[in-house]
Amino acid sequence: MAYKTILVHVDDAPHAAARILMAAELALQDGAHLIGAAMTGVSRFLYQNEMVDEQDPNLALHLDFLRQRARRALVQFGPHVQALGLRSFEERLLDDEPGAGLSLLARHADLVVLSQADPERQGAPLPDYQAQVLTDAGRPVLLVPHAARTASAIAVNAAGVASAGAPAPGQHVLVAWNASKEAARALHEALPLLARAASVHLAIFDAELRPGVYGDKPGEDVQRWLERHGIHAGIVLRQSARQGLLKRPADIGDALLALASELGSDLLVLGAYGHSRFRETLLGGVTRTVLESMHLPVLMAH
Known part of the structure; x- marks a missing residue:
């Protein structure tokens, strides 16, 4: 089992290099095809419903600006992944918003690679596109923190094949397991x-x-399931902090991130919860905490 088609969001954000590097390294490890997708930011539904008049000179100028910006990001994408040694890739430009466009493209991919939500947008009335892709794409999403490295750790030969023993992303993985269907999906x-x-x-x-x-x-059943896949997993049992008069468990998002640091983990696997379109209830508390405070890549599935 391997990821054979990986989709990565391409834009002109300063942290784009880290996300593209992570996607390219995963593609190299699995011999996968990489799709770099840039969005103009204009919803495709505006075109489909004929709500946009491209003959309007002011609007046409703005649309041209958005398309040129997306094209510039894609121009840098090809040389970037080629320099890393990747041979199988393509560039896609969509007239769409990032959330909707990436969700659509993701349906013929195995994995979507995005960056951590922009901290400057926290508290916005509408969800960040990362949350929309998590809930709408039907595919796992690998979120890369803004502080991630931008220099490759994988050696590639002239044929574009990753060298034996090259370090793969996710050497030490922590899985958040609560036996829910979301956690089971993320683990799979x-x-x-x-x-x-x-x-x-x-x-x-x-x-x-x-x-x-x-x-x-606790954990024995899923541990045995993993062993049948040739994966040995240790079990870490922890109790969350209790709060309030009723001593209810606190949000374990921070506790998960602290445990990841304690174990030296470089990847967290987590089920994503929620369904509402509004940011306040789109994702569960643990998911929101991890998205906002993550310091390591996080693989999520909804």
């Missing part, structure tokens, strides 16, 4: 990465609050 979608990881840990918080959900021994 992460199998190509887990199969070549040096270490995998399953983090279970507050197992005593849900007796019977995790098996006779």
Whole structure:
């Protein structure tokens, strides 16, 4: 099992280089085809509903500006991934918003690579496009933190093949496991990465609050399932901080990120929750906390 088609968002943001590097390295590891997609930012539904008059000189000028900006980003994409040694790739430009356009393209890809949500947009009334892709694409999303490296750690020969023993992204993986369908989906979608990881840990918080959900021994059932895939995973049991008079469990997003640092993890696998179109309820509390505070790549599935 491997990712054979990887989609990466291409734009002129300063952190685009880190996300493109991560996508290219994954493509090299799996011999995958990489699609670099740039969006103009104008919804395709405006064109379909004939709400845009491209003959309007002011509007035409603005649309041309948006398309030129997207094209400039794509012009840099090809040389970038070629310099890394990638041979199989293509460039796509869509007249669409990032969330809708990427969600559409993702349906014929195995993985979508995006950057962490822009911290300057936190608290905006509408969701960031990352959240929309998570809920609408039907594919796993790998989110790359803004502070991620921009220099490749993979050696590639003249034929464009990653050298033996080259470090793959996600050497030490932490999986947030709560036995939900979202967590199960994320874990399944992460199998190509887990199969070549040096270490995998399953983090279970507050197992005593849900007796019977995790098996006779918390995590044992999913641990055995992974072993049948040739993946050995350790189990880390933790209890979240209790808060309030009723001592209810606190949001474990920060605890997950702290555990990732403690274990030296370089990838977190997490199920994404939520369905509303409004940012305040689009994603669950743990998901929001991780998206806003992440310091390592996070693979999510909804």
